[in-house]
Amino acid sequence: MTVAAIDRTLVRSLSLFDKTSDAELDKLIASAVSRRVPQGEAVFEQGQAASHFYLLLHGRLKVMQVTADGQQIIVRVVHPGDLFGFARALQRVDYPGSAIAAAESVVLSWATDMWPVFVEQNPALAVSAMQTIGQRLEEAHTRIREMSTEEVERRVAHVVLRLIKQAGRKEATGVRIDFQISRQDIAEMTGTTLHTVSRILSAWEAKGLVEGGRQKLLVINPAGLSQLAEGNYQ
Amino acid sequence: MTVAAIDRTLVRSLSLFDKTSDAELDKLIASAVSRRVPQGEAVFEQGQAASHFYLLLHGRLKVMQVTADGQQIIVRVVHPGDLFGFARALQRVDYPGSAIAAAESVVLSWATDMWPVFVEQNPALAVSAMQTIGQRLEEAHTRIREMSTEEVERRVAHVVLRLIKQAGRKEATGVRIDFQISRQDIAEMTGTTLHTVSRILSAWEAKGLVEGGRQKLLVINPAGLSQLAEGNYQ
DNA sequence: CGTATTCTTGACTTATATCAATGTCGGTGG
DNA sequence: CCACCGACATTGATATAAGTCAAGAATACG
Numbered sequence: 421m422t423v424a425a426i427d428r429t430l431v432r433s434l435s436l437f438d439k440t441s442d443a444e445l446d447k448l449i450a451s452a453v454s455r456r457v458p459q460g461e462a463v464f465e466q467g468q469a470a471s472h473f474y475l476l477l478h479g480r481l482k483v484m485q486v487t488a489d490g491q492q493i494i495v496r497v498v499h500p501g502d503l504f505g506f507a508r509a510l511q512r513v514d515y516p517g518s519a520i521a522a523a524e525s526v527v528l529s530w531a532t533d534m535w536p537v538f539v540e541q542n543p544a545l546a547v548s549a550m551q552t553i554g555q556r557l558e559e560a561h562t563r564i565r566e567m568s569t570e571e572v573e574r575r576v577a578h579v580v581l582r583l584i585k586q587a588g589r590k591e592a593t594g595v596r597i598d599f600q601i602s603r604q605d606i607a608e609m610t611g612t613t614l615h616t617v618s619r620i621l622s623a624w625e626a627k628g629l630v631e632g633g634r635q636k637l638l639v640i641n642p643a644g645l646s647q648l649a650e651g652n653y654q
Numbered sequence: 655m656t657v658a659a660i661d662r663t664l665v666r667s668l669s670l671f672d673k674t675s676d677a678e679l680d681k682l683i684a685s686a687v688s689r690r691v692p693q694g695e696a697v698f699e700q701g702q703a704a705s706h707f708y709l710l711l712h713g714r715l716k717v718m719q720v721t722a723d724g725q726q727i728i729v730r731v732v733h734p735g736d737l738f739g740f741a742r743a744l745q746r747v748d749y750p751g752s753a754i755a756a757a758e759s760v761v762l763s764w765a766t767d768m769w770p771v772f773v774e775q776n777p778a779l780a781v782s783a784m785q786t787i788g789q790r791l792e793e794a795h796t797r798i799r800e801m802s803t804e805e806v807e808r809r810v811a812h813v814v815l816r817l818i819k820q821a822g823r824k825e826a827t828g829v830r831i832d833f834q835i836s837r838q839d840i841a842e843m844t845g846t847t848l849h850t851v852s853r854i855l856s857a858w859e860a861k862g863l864v865e866g867g868r869q870k871l872l873v874i875n876p877a878g879l880s881q882l883a884e885g886n887y888q
Numbered sequence: 889c890g891t892a893t894t895c896t897t898g899a900c901t902t903a904t905a906t907c908a909a910t911g912t913c914g915g916t917g918g
Numbered sequence: 919c920c921a922c923c924g925a926c927a928t929t930g931a932t933a934t935a936a937g938t939c940a941a942g943a944a945t946a947c948g
Contacts, residue, residue, distance in 0.1 A: 493798070516792060554745060560795060602895085608802075611803070616935090622895095632895085635895095836925090836927090846904075847904080849927095849929085867927095
């Protein structure tokens with residue numbers, strides 16, 4: 421584990437700590453350990469004892485679950501500023517999934533037994549955490565609804581739109597998903613196969629909606645994609 | 655709204671209030687309103703302003719969402735002792751779904767602005783609430799995983815097993831799901847159609863796994879159903 | 889450069905939805 | 919109390935979206 425100097429201003433800017441005083445923030449940071457995670461490496465693995473909880477400072481993580489028969493799904497993508505891995509606060513003793521760096525990342529970590537301190541010393545933060553989980557629950561329900569009622573193409577459209585919203589970088593000709601993401605990854609986020617995703621993206625490229633590439637995706641016409649996601653024909 | 659005398663001992667027995675003192679419990683109950691909900695009626699409807707949060711004392715509720723194009727899904731089933739409808743605590747102003755009584759039910763309700771009181775006067779309860787949401791998040795992820803990786807028959811098997819676990823009543827020949835549930839309901843919980851559910855249940859009945867009926871389901875061989883759910887051939 | 893991923897594309901198969909018809913239960917009112 | 923009606927369920931025939939199998943092309947990397 422690489423311990424590095426922690427950028428105080430970076431943490432300060434997170435909305436999570438809006439209502440935290442400088443003094444309290446310093447205390448929190450003092451008890452945290454910063455760690456660099458190279459692309460492809462895990463912050464923690466599914467089934468491990470939940471010894472720490474984390475905050476993503478920089479980079480991008482995929483939270484993955486493997487089923488008993490070896491199939492993989494991506495539960496969610498972690499963006500900078502997100503808390504993650506607080507399984508213990510939700511009465512679990514182990515991590516329900518693995519957190520893998522999709523890009524070179526920097527995380528802050530706290531020992532699990534710091535959670536009550538984290539929360540009690542700072543009630544506003546408890547509310548934030550609660551809202552975060554609530555949001556996540558809603559996202560999960562949205563995904564369930566989409567998987568129940570929509571066909572694959574619309575689901576892929578929704579996922580891509582969500583990704584450019586959360587991790588989009590503006591370019592000359594469109595908006596790029598700002599981390600390496602394979603067809604397989606998109607398939608694991610939508611409950612389909614990489615073949616189907618590849619076909620769909622090829623079709624979209626032919627229509628001028630997107631521009632593909634190896635582990636790359638540039639959305640040229642977000643409005644058109646929205647139309648498609650909402651089921652307004654074609 | 656029907657206001658009735660509140661059964662103190664009934665509330666006391668809920669694990670949610672394990673760490674709540676009698677005095678605190680009385681205060682909570684004093685500020686609550688009890689309400690009887692006949693079968694088929696809604697406690698609240700999707701899109702309504704989230705004015706109250708609730709506790710189910712008796713009966714059974716289905717939380718449903720309707721999509722923009724009119725398709726329905728069942729988000730979850732609420733069992734006695736469950737908190738529900740606390741959208742406001744999760745930073746929402748409206749209810750994301752409708753709560754419909756699947757059986758004659760009794761709920762306790764509190765005004766939304768009681769939530770901070772509810773939580774601050776009773777930190778143990780806040781932890782409980784957090785864990786409840788965490789559990790729900792996990793359930794949602796389980797459902798997403800199942801919908802991503804399993805075929806319909808196994809998903810239906812998983813849902814039926816979950817229902818007999820949460821709402822099973824032992825009978826001479828098996829375990830009955832203890833509220834009225836239609837094929838359509840099961841379809842809306844698994845992301846399929848009532849036709850497919852009907853075919854699956856007919857096949858199971860032929861194998862002696864279950865016994866169907868109009869809005870009824872009796873599981874005769876839970877172990878066999880588990881095998882099926884885990885994908886161990888058959 | 890060659891080797892390994894990742895991606896594309898075609899041919900074929902299959903699970904499940906859709907369409908359609910009929911059957912059955914259970915409550916309501918004549 | 920029985921007949922009827924509406925809701926729920928079953929089942930067959932057919933259509934189709936998407937998975938599987940298979941081969942090859944493109945791209946990145948050591």
